[in-house]
Each structure stands twice: as C-alpha cells, then as structure tokens.
Amino acid sequence: MSFESLGLEADLVRAVRDQGYNEPTPVQREAIPAVLAGRDLLAGAQTGTGKTAAFALPVLQGLAASSQHGKFRPVRALVLTPTRELAAQVGESFRIYGRHLDLRATVIFGGVGINPQIAALRRGVDVVVATPGRLLDHAGQHTVDLSKVEVLVLDEADRMLDMGFLRDIRRILALLPARRQNLLFSATYAKEIRQLADKLLDNPAQVQVAPRNATAERVDQLVFPLDKRRKREFLSHMIGQRNWRQVLVFTRTKHGANRLAQQLERDGLSATAIHGNKSQGARTRALHGFKNGSVRVLVATDIAARGLDIDQLPHVVNYELPNVPEDYVHRIGRTGRAGREGQAVSLVCAEEHDYLAGIEKLLKRELPREVVAGYEPEAPLARVAANRGRTAGNRPQPGQARRRRGRGRASRAAP
Numbered sequence: 001m002s003f004e005s006l007g008l009e010a011d012l013v014r015a016v017r018d019q020g021y022n023e024p025t026p027v028q029r030e031a032i033p034a035v036l037a038g039r040d041l042l043a044g045a046q047t048g049t050g051k052t053a054a055f056a057l058p059v060l061q062g063l064a065a066s067s068q069h070g071k072f073r074p075v076r077a078l079v080l081t082p083t084r085e086l087a088a089q090v091g092e093s094f095r096i097y098g099r100h101l102d103l104r105a106t107v108i109f110g111g112v113g114i115n116p117q118i119a120a121l122r123r124g125v126d127v128v129v130a131t132p133g134r135l136l137d138h139a140g141q142h143t144v145d146l147s148k149v150e151v152l153v154l155d156e157a158d159r160m161l162d163m164g165f166l167r168d169i170r171r172i173l174a175l176l177p178a179r180r181q182n183l184l185f186s187a188t189y190a191k192e193i194r195q196l197a198d199k200l201l202d203n204p205a206q207v208q209v210a211p212r213n214a215t216a217e218r219v220d221q222l223v224f225p226l227d228k229r230r231k232r233e234f235l236s237h238m239i240g241q242r243n244w245r246q247v248l249v250f251t252r253t254k255h256g257a258n259r260l261a262q263q264l265e266r267d268g269l270s271a272t273a274i275h276g277n278k279s280q281g282a283r284t285r286a287l288h289g290f291k292n293g294s295v296r297v298l299v300a301t302d303i304a305a306r307g308l309d310i311d312q313l314p315h316v317v318n319y320e321l322p323n324v325p326e327d328y329v330h331r332i333g334r335t336g337r338a339g340r341e342g343q344a345v346s347l348v349c350a351e352e353h354d355y356l357a358g359i360e361k362l363l364k365r366e367l368p369r370e371v372v373a374g375y376e377p378e379a380p381l382a383r384v385a386a387n388r389g390r391t392a393g394n395r396p397q398p399g400q401a402r403r404r405r406g407r408g409r410a411s412r413a414a415p
C-alpha cells in the first residue's frame with residue numbers, strides 16, 4: 001500500500017518520502033482517506049503509531065486545495081494538544097510535510113514570550129497548533145481570529161481532559177464556526193472522551209489501532225518487588241550493573257521526579273527531570289541531552305512524557321506504578337528498538353500492589369517477578385501473590401529474606 005493510493009497529492013508524497021517513510025502505518029491507511037473525504041474522525045491511536053501524519057497530511061492537502069494566497073490568510077486548521085512539547089512536534093510535522101506547499105503553520109504555547117506568536121499570527125498562518133491556555137490568551141487579546149477554522153484536530157484528547165482542559169476546550173469550541181470538520185485522537189476512551197466525541201463529531205469514521213508494541217509482544221516486562229525506601233539505591237545499582245545507557249524513568253509526581261534526578265546525579269549518573277514546572281528551554285535541553293546521550297537517565301512524569309518523540313528506547317523503568325493502568329501501557333510502549341526487544345521494568349513496593357493488580361487485569365496476564373538478592377522486600381506483594389497463587393516462585397521465604405537483610409546493604413535496610 002502506497003501513500004499515493006490513499007489519495008495524497010505528489011507534493012505531500014514527496015515530503016513523506018524525504019522523511020524515509022516507505023509506506024503508511026495502519027492509522028494513516030485508515031484515517032487519511034476518511035479525512036480527505038471530509039469526514040469527521042474518531043481515532044484511537046497513541047504516540048508512535050504515526051498519528052501525526054495521519055491528520056497532518058490530509059489536513060494540508062485540504063488546505064492546499066482551497067488555498068487562499070491573497071494578502072489575508074485566515075487560520076483554517078486548528079490543532080489542540082495537551083503539552084508544549086507535543087505542540088512543537090506537531091507544528092514541526094506540519095512544516096516538514098507541507099514543505100512543498102505554499103502553506104504556513106505556527107505553534108502557540110505558554111511559557112515563552114507571546115509577542116513573537118502575535119507577530120506570526122499577524123503575518124497570517126493557515127495552521128495553528130496550540131495548547132489551550134495560551135490560545136485563549138490570544139483569543140482574549142484578539143490576536144487570533146478563529147472564525148474561519150475549517151478543520152479542528154484534538155490531539156491526545158484524553159490527556160487534555162486528564163490535565164483539566166475540558167473547560168478551555170469548550171471555550172475554544174465556542175469561538176469556532178459551527179460548520180467544520182472535527183478530528184479527535186485519543187489513546188484511551190474513558191467516559192468523558194466518549195461524551196466529548198458524541199458532542200463534537202458528526203457520524204465520524206472510526207479508526208482504532210493497537211499501540212505499536214501492543215501490550216508488549218516485543219517488550220520484555222519484569223516486576224522487581226522491593227521496599228519503597230530502597231528503590232532509588234536499587235535503580236542506581238541496576239543502571240550501573242547492567243550498563244543501561246538510555247533509561248526513561250517514570251515517577252508519579254513532579255516533585256518525585258526532581259528528587260530522584262538529584263539523587264541519581266549524586267550516585268554519579270547523569271540524570272535530568274522533565275515535567276510541567278520546568279521552563280520550555282529546560283525541557284528542550286533535557287530532551288536534547290537524552291537523545292544525544294549526554295543525559296543517561298531522563299526522569300519524567302506521565303504528562304511530561306506523553307507526546308514526546310522519544311520512543312524505541314531500550315529501557316523504561318516504572319519507578320512508581322501509575323494509578324491508571326492504561327498509563328502503564330503507554331509507558332512501556334516507549335521501549336522496543338528497531339525489531340529488537342525493549343525492556344520495561346517496574347519497581348513495585350507493597351503499597352502499590354493494587355496498582356499492579358489493576359495493570360495485570362488490563363493486560364490479562366501476570367507479569368513475571370524477580371526478587372534480587374540483597375533487595376528482598378520486607379513486605380512482600382502480599383495480595384497479588386495471595387490472589388494469584390504462588391506466582392512468584394522466586395519469592396524468597398521469609399526467613400531467607402530476613403537473613404539476607406542482615407548482610408551487605410544492611411545499613412539502609414535496618415527497620
């Protein structure tokens with residue numbers, strides 16, 4: 001199957017060829033013809049599936065077909081994203097895929113000066129990629145006119161709702177013309193997403209693709225049961241001993257991410273935290289360092305990591321399990337590298353056993369556990385093990401664990 005056969009024009013096909021894409025991904029195969037036909041779309045697809053091109057290519061083609069090259073260029077396509085990083089990436093994709101077309105895209109997000117954005121909007125742009133808050137600032141100051149928008153894309157809609165953007169989205173919808181095409185992309189379908197989709201979409205084409213590493217056929221998953229207070233030491237030990245070079249570590253909170261990155265630095269590992277409280281510059285630098293290898297460990301919250309173009313990693317670590325099981329699937333979907341297996345490990349303390357049970361229920365399977373000598377938990381993952389029989393054949397006997405605790409790293413292990 002080729003990009004041409006989906007109905008894309010030569011200029012767009014050339015641009016994707018320049019990127020080295022040989023054939024469309026599943027979400028592109030299904031979404032592009034539907035969007036070109038002018039239909040609304042409900043797409044279940046997460047980062048890494050090629051979803052950005054799935055909407056950017058047909059949107060660009062639609063805009064090019066009715067191009068308004070006059071002096072005044074109204075905003076005709078609006079893409080909303082939850083995070084600045086995702087907005088920047090999506091904006092960049094529009095620029096790359098649209099390089100042979102006479103169309104302009106700009107990116108609008110908070111945390112950076114507003115004046116360059118105002119200047120870009122004043123010059124006239126066809127596509128705006130924005131986070132909701134800053135877009136509303138512009139609307140409030142009348143520096144953006146959304147009354148000519150023909151296509152609206154909600155990218156990672158589930159995450160936008162998680163981040164509390166529903167009210168902002170509603171306020172933005174009120175600024176758009178009633179007649180328009182609506183595309184909604186979401187990795188998950190909670191009730192709120194269905195409600196939003198019902199309200200927003202008119203007889204949508206529906207596309208559902210599995211995450212690229214659909215619950216981990218290619219991802220080797222492992223649970224390390226251990227005590228909470230020993231997690232940091234264990235992580236440093238594993239990274240060093242197994243010589244992991246590029247590790248994405250997930251924590252639940254921003255504060256936890258900062259603290260862990262600092263502690264890892266003290267352990268001699270180059271580590272940086274990435275989360276919503278960091279300035280745009282700091283986040284970009286951290287991501288850059290991680291990609292080029294100068295930062296060995298990137299510690300991230302789910303929200304900060306979502307939408308980042310950092311996948312195909314060899315190692316993902318759940319330092320803390322997410323309380324939403326779907327987030328686990330998103331996290332581990334980052335691993336797996338060009339056909340090789342990736343590894344996703346979870347450091348799980350007794351307090352997290354309910355989260356683990358929820359994840360295993362979603363995956364419909366039990367994750368293998370490995371207790372590492374010297375790190376046996378004082379409090380085993382009781383309920384999970386009890387519920388599921390003796391899954392952890394390698395779970396140490398209480399006596400064994402106690403004996404081992406008395407040795408070696410005992411100074412930290414003393415109760």
Ligand code: AMP
Pocket residue numbers: 020021022023024025028046047048049050051052053309
């Ligand atoms: P996305 O899901 O939009 O975040 O895309 C994930 C990655 O896949 C990006 O780095 C894209 O450049 C890449 N990509 C998108 N479409 C294709 C394709 N058809 N073939 C190969 N790579 C692609």
